[in-house]
Amino acid sequence: MAITTGKKPPILAFPYPAQGHVVPLIKLSRLITTHRIKVTFVTTEHICEKLLSSMLDHDGLPPQDDRCNAFKVFESLKNTAGGYLTDLIEKINESNSDEKISCVIADVTIGWVLENVEKLGLEGVAFAPVSAATLAMTLHISKLIEEGRIDENDLNMQKIFFECSLINQKAAYRAKWLLCNTFYKLESSACDLIPNLLPGKLQFCLCREDTTCLSWLDGQLASSAIYVAFGSYAVFSQHQLDERALGLELSGQPFLWVVRPDLANRSWVEFLDGFLERVGSTRIGKIVKWAPQEKVLCHRSIGCFLSHCGWNLTVEGLSKGVPFLCWPYCVDQLHNQKYICDKWRIGLRIDPDGNGIRTRIELKKKIEMLFHDDSLRVNALRFKKMAMESVDQGGSPRKNFEKFIDHLKE
Structure with a gap:
């Protein structure tokens, strides 16, 4: 579904279909549209229904399957979504020569999308809805295994998470920009480990709220x-x-x-x-x-x-x-x-x-x-102040977002 129209070359956003991934990317897409840049937001029917009820792409799973099973969804997307997405982009570009997709923002969890994007000659941007620290860790798993610091068999994680980490790594290295839902002061040391990282704080919700x-x-x-x-x-x-x-x-x-x-x-x-x-x-x-x-x-x-x-x-x-x-x-x-x-x-x-x-x-x-324990609340209020300073006019998240928008307008 297209969020809005604009004058600049449009972009396409494709998250992993889970609330914790869709939520921040749809908020980012909405912010981008305020700068008169059209965003086509692509997701599965299951997530689309949630979006429509709270405010068509096919995910490859049969109707009886559980869309809340993250591992099934991951495997299915890997096997089916690449072809659907390529066809969609080609149809969009053929239907309107004045509004061809110029850039694709893809979740690092499904970072293989960026390989398809590259083959189409488009710019790929990676998006990470996790912390910079978690992202830095997953991007360095291969190196940590090679150095013997961790054992692949003792990672205490599902095989699919390890596979996902390798996909994250390839996506991060392939993309010029890597957007992350955090702010620099909160995770400065982790942010410094990822040269192309662009941190910024985002919020949104998919579900109908009980006020x-x-x-x-x-x-x-x-x-x-x-x-x-x-x-x-x-x-x-x-x-x-x-x-x-x-x-x-x-x-x-x-x-x-x-x-x-x-x-x-x-x-x-x-x-x-x-x-x-x-x-x-x-x-x-x-x-x-x-x-x-x-x-x-x-x-x-x-x-x-x-x-x-x-x-x-x-x-x-x-x-x-x-x-x-x-x-x-x-x-x-x-x-x-x-x-x-x-x-x-x-x-x-x-x-x-x-x-x-x-x-x-x-x-x-x-x-x-x-x-x-008053110390916990005192510390929490200190981080609240830090977050407020980061999102104020001139704070790093705002500057980073403006930097990214300027690039999209080039």
């Missing part, structure tokens, strides 16, 4: 409420969700919890009904399907953010000066947790027990520790 939670937050004390959100992919066992719910209830702190309809099975939904009766009667808890996240994190009543440490959520929370309770789910989220807890010191880990379960007692304990 009733804002009036509920209005009724809570300042810095007292826990915001609980785990993104669009994470799925947990019924036992683990029980423990999370009971830990929140035991803490006695008010909480706003985003619970997606696909988060668990029917049995847990039945448990949730009884849980809601208890916490709802005391106004200690509210559950919504999706929340206006930026407004929630800015709200005076929010005291901490219980999160899976996805990078987009991490940047949002950090930019609002909110301390974290960390519950990582997979891949780069473990790395982000280390930064949050050990480097930036703005959060605490929720540690699993010997069976891999994060218990209600552990969650209650860490909630109490966070609300009694």
